[in-house]
Amino acid sequence: xxxxxxxxxxxxxxxxxxxxxxxxxxxxxxxxxxxxxxxxxxxxxxxxxxxxxxxxxxxxxxxxxxxxxxxxxxxxxxxxxxxx
Numbered sequence: 001x002x003x004x005x006x007x008x009x010x011x012x013x014x015x016x017x018x019x020x021x022x023x024x025x026x027x028x029x030x031x032x033x034x035x036x037x038x039x040x041x042x043x044x045x046x047x048x049x050x051x052x053x054x055x056x057x058x059x060x061x062x063x064x065x066x067x068x069x070x071x072x073x074x075x076x077x078x079x080x081x082x083x084x
Contacts, residue, residue: 028060036060 028036036057042050068075 024060024064031056 037055040053041059042053
């Protein structure tokens with residue numbers, strides 16, 4: 001069964017992913033590398049004044065590039081199913 005038959009619109013999904021990536025990169029571009037490595041995650045969530053925790057760069061990597069490894073088999077299965 002193709003992804004379209006399962007109710008997925010591949011083109012719409014791709015556009016949504018591209019838009020999300022563009023938004024993320026625009027937010028990252030607002031900050032220097034020093035800020036990304038130095039400012040903690042808590043400075044980016046309400047009330048925006050936390051000074052503890054891991055650097056925001058660790059969260060960005062953990063929820064993007066590092067996240068692919070965690071879900072790689074699931075993603076491959078979707079892609080392979082879409083190709084058949």
